[in-house]
Amino acid sequence: LPPGPWGLPLLGYLPWIDPKAPHLTLARLARKFGPIYSLTLGRVCAIVLTDPRTIRRLLAKDATSGRAPLYVTHGIMHGYGLICAEGALWRDQRKFVHNWLRSAGGTKLGGRRKLMELLILQHAQELVQHIDAALKRHAVDPMEALRHHLGSLVNQLVFGRRYQRDDPTWIWLQELQEEGCKLIGVAGPLNFLPLLRFLPTYKRTMSFLVEGQRKSHQYYQKLAKEVEPLVPLDRNQSLDALPSLLEEFLREKRLKSGTEDGHRFYSDRQMDHLLADIFGASLDTTLTTLRWFLLFLGVNQDVQRELRLEIEAVVGKRAPSLEDLAAMPFLEACIAETQRIRSVVPLGVPHGALEDLEVDGYRIPKGSLILLLQWAIHMDEAQHRDPERFNPRRFLDAEGRFCKGEFFMPFQTGKRMCVGDELAKEIMFLFTASLFQSFRVQVVGEPELEGVCGITLSPQPYQVVFQSLA
Numbered sequence: 001l002p003p004g005p006w007g008l009p010l011l012g013y014l015p016w017i018d019p020k021a022p023h024l025t026l027a028r029l030a031r032k033f034g035p036i037y038s039l040t041l042g043r044v045c046a047i048v049l050t051d052p053r054t055i056r057r058l059l060a061k062d063a064t065s066g067r068a069p070l071y072v073t074h075g076i077m078h079g080y081g082l083i084c085a086e087g088a089l090w091r092d093q094r095k096f097v098h099n100w101l102r103s104a105g106g107t108k109l110g111g112r113r114k115l116m117e118l119l120i121l122q123h124a125q126e127l128v129q130h131i132d133a134a135l136k137r138h139a140v141d142p143m144e145a146l147r148h149h150l151g152s153l154v155n156q157l158v159f160g161r162r163y164q165r166d167d168p169t170w171i172w173l174q175e176l177q178e179e180g181c182k183l184i185g186v187a188g189p190l191n192f193l194p195l196l197r198f199l200p201t202y203k204r205t206m207s208f209l210v211e212g213q214r215k216s217h218q219y220y221q222k223l224a225k226e227v228e229p230l231v232p233l234d235r236n237q238s239l240d241a242l243p244s245l246l247e248e249f250l251r252e253k254r255l256k257s258g259t260e261d262g263h264r265f266y267s268d269r270q271m272d273h274l275l276a277d278i279f280g281a282s283l284d285t286t287l288t289t290l291r292w293f294l295l296f297l298g299v300n301q302d303v304q305r306e307l308r309l310e311i312e313a314v315v316g317k318r319a320p321s322l323e324d325l326a327a328m329p330f331l332e333a334c335i336a337e338t339q340r341i342r343s344v345v346p347l348g349v350p351h352g353a354l355e356d357l358e359v360d361g362y363r364i365p366k367g368s369l370i371l372l373l374q375w376a377i378h379m380d381e382a383q384h385r386d387p388e389r390f391n392p393r394r395f396l397d398a399e400g401r402f403c404k405g406e407f408f409m410p411f412q413t414g415k416r417m418c419v420g421d422e423l424a425k426e427i428m429f430l431f432t433a434s435l436f437q438s439f440r441v442q443v444v445g446e447p448e449l450e451g452v453c454g455i456t457l458s459p460q461p462y463q464v465v466f467q468s469l470a
């Protein structure tokens, strides 16, 4: 096994992992034991990797395409959906989601990209209008506005629905999502010591998650019943300009009904988990990235000025377009620097070894948890000088072109790499360009720049003042 720290019987190294900042504990161990080390968490053998070259080699293998044996995620997802699925179900559903994203314009190639651009822009412009009408010139936490408008976009994409700001169902879905993200931490002890579920705190956590899941699945079934009779069977037609994931799933289910694949991969249960996975994976990550973006740009006024100059020169007063991206390396660099300095998934999304493996002369036993420690990669001083300094210029080459280098992997790599990376880039580009084209963002006071670690690393609440540039 790779070298690593000793642990206690039954608990392993768990007692020494900082529950509020597990990424910092694990990064400290990487500095001591090197770019590949092992430790036991409960009964699970965890292999932690921080060298992108080794990670790329390892994640290219089929045998690392499993998911980690985590009690909370497995106990809730039961291997359904996409994020926790494995084997034939994972392969089918990954292809299905990829095809849906292509037909909805959420990939680089594909004829509907322009329609997706329009949809994202519509939501970004609504956010701008809302800030302009209700929030500007006051000190406000941008969280609620960002969550509502990004959430509306994600609702449209996943369910084909829009909700008013004060719709009780929408408020409930947001609360569920936010609380769930806080509770499902990768390094939480319950993941490794399932017996903890009998203690009151963990019992409450599990019943909140299980109950929330039951009610939200009930709600998805109700939506599906309404939509199902309307779904056209022709794959070239859709209920709206772009097909929602719900519509696409129901169409596929009908087209495959009576077949072995239909039975195995297009059940009601699979639909519920898949909808929840894509809703959560899209909203929490992009929302958190945008919150960090506003915070760091608000703190670094010199960077914000430079960004404004680029937006004025390339976009001017018209609406931004995805075609502008190639001419806006500074904005691309600001987004990348935000993703580097505060990895939204600092521990990465862990993989599981499906068989015994060997890497760099070390053994990785079947069933191990493989942790790709994004935090250590993105904050590696040898690769990113002065890593705590927000400096987008590190992503520009001598000619001012955007270049990201290999020590940057916010979407991970390999066979399970984020399937929504291109959609995420489209969203982040159009939302940030629209916001900073319209407002100067000033942070109030001296905000805390350390994050709070749940399933994602989010900023602590902060306030900004939006000043109109019109």
Ligand code: HEM
Residues within 6 Å of the ligand: 082, 083, 084, 094, 277, 278, 281, 282, 283, 285, 286, 289, 344, 345, 348, 349, 350, 410, 411, 412, 413, 415, 416, 417, 418, 419, 420, 421, 423, 424
């Ligand atoms: C800033 C935004 C985002 C970030 C930083 C991000 C990051 C990640 C990471 C690190 C993984 C783990 C990959 C692995 O296991 O090797 C992942 C997986 C995934 N992401 Fe994203 N993601 C983002 C946005 C999105 C969006 C918009 C979608 C919508 C489709 C999405 C859907 C997924 C799915 C379904 C998976 C699981 C893929 C699989 O297990 O095969 N993500 N993402």
